[in-house]
Amino acid sequence: MKAARIHEFGGPEVLRYEDVADPKPRKDQVLIRVKACAMNHIDLWIRGGLTGVKLPHIIGSDIAGEVVEVGEYVTSVKAGQRVLLAPMHFCNHCVACTSGRQNQCREFTVLGNGVDGGNCELMAVPEVNVIPIPDSLGFNEAASVPLVFVTAFHMLTGRASIRPGQTVLVLGANSGVGIAAIQVAKLFQATVIATAGDDHKAQRARELGADFVIDHYKQKIGDEARKITAKEGVDIVVEHVGAATWNESMKALKPGGTLVTCGATTGHSVSVDLRFLFSKQYNLLGSYMGTMGELHEVLRHVFHGKLKAVVDRTFPLNEIRAAHEHMERSQMFGKIVLNP
Numbered sequence: 001m002k003a004a005r006i007h008e009f010g011g012p013e014v015l016r017y018e019d020v021a022d023p024k025p026r027k028d029q030v031l032i033r034v035k036a037c038a039m040n041h042i043d044l045w046i047r048g049g050l051t052g053v054k055l056p057h058i059i060g061s062d063i064a065g066e067v068v069e070v071g072e073y074v075t076s077v078k079a080g081q082r083v084l085l086a087p088m089h090f091c092n093h094c095v096a097c098t099s100g101r102q103n104q105c106r107e108f109t110v111l112g113n114g115v116d117g118g119n120c121e122l123m124a125v126p127e128v129n130v131i132p133i134p135d136s137l138g139f140n141e142a143a144s145v146p147l148v149f150v151t152a153f154h155m156l157t158g159r160a161s162i163r164p165g166q167t168v169l170v171l172g173a174n175s176g177v178g179i180a181a182i183q184v185a186k187l188f189q190a191t192v193i194a195t196a197g198d199d200h201k202a203q204r205a206r207e208l209g210a211d212f213v214i215d216h217y218k219q220k221i222g223d224e225a226r227k228i229t230a231k232e233g234v235d236i237v238v239e240h241v242g243a244a245t246w247n248e249s250m251k252a253l254k255p256g257g258t259l260v261t262c263g264a265t266t267g268h269s270v271s272v273d274l275r276f277l278f279s280k281q282y283n284l285l286g287s288y289m290g291t292m293g294e295l296h297e298v299l300r301h302v303f304h305g306k307l308k309a310v311v312d313r314t315f316p317l318n319e320i321r322a323a324h325e326h327m328e329r330s331q332m333f334g335k336i337v338l339n340p
Ligand SMILES: [Zn+2]
Pocket: 090, 091, 092, 093, 094, 095, 096, 097, 098, 102, 105, 106, 107
């Protein structure tokens, strides 16, 4: 099969489109023909060098395609079915996995990170990862869903315990997690304040359901959020930007409010003033991907059309270097999808 692999870490030039041996599915696995693989920021970090990545390596976490064949022990899907893949790898038998907390498994990793991913034509994966999709959902849209929607759903429900009608500040409305978080928050009839970097992105954020949009280049996020909430502050902040926005995100919180973070795109070192942490009784929560149960739950809303994937643009897999360069310029609104 054809695959895009890296043999060394570095810039887009280390991505090589080449011939690789076809994967051989085990008796408990499903062979998938990849039709679409959406990109995530983690793709750029892996390409640049992440510990635990064995070379040569195939990147790509968000995959949709068709079942080619199933192993002898597989009962829930059959050849020809249209599916997407749960973007995670876990042992499926430890205490964490069997109690539904796959993202706390010691073997937990994202597809395309600790194990090979979907920037290729064929993949062999465990049956538990394979989830049928309705005919109404295109492959590019299906591939754009899993990672960001399970991440946003886990942040808001599993971690921040969102309640109907709360006020939620979503950083970076144009990012995959931002797009998902705005929509998930609206499922709970939240008042959503989003941040965006220009008028076009602000308009797109409103179309997704944001009630207010702050320009994060021209305005102070914390001050604006307090103004919008009549000085009260917000119940929940969805953070993934990191160092560049951390202080403003903290300022936006109401007493007893929750800041939940799943990333640190602009830097991972921040400071916390403990006097405010204890006197305002803030909750600072970490969040990483989500559970299989949350993935199935959020997908139900996607399959019913209540939550929508946003595709920025597609590239053929053999133009993966251009796709990485496009993502590095970070001008997109929505997902970049590779088609093998
Ligand atoms: Zn496990």
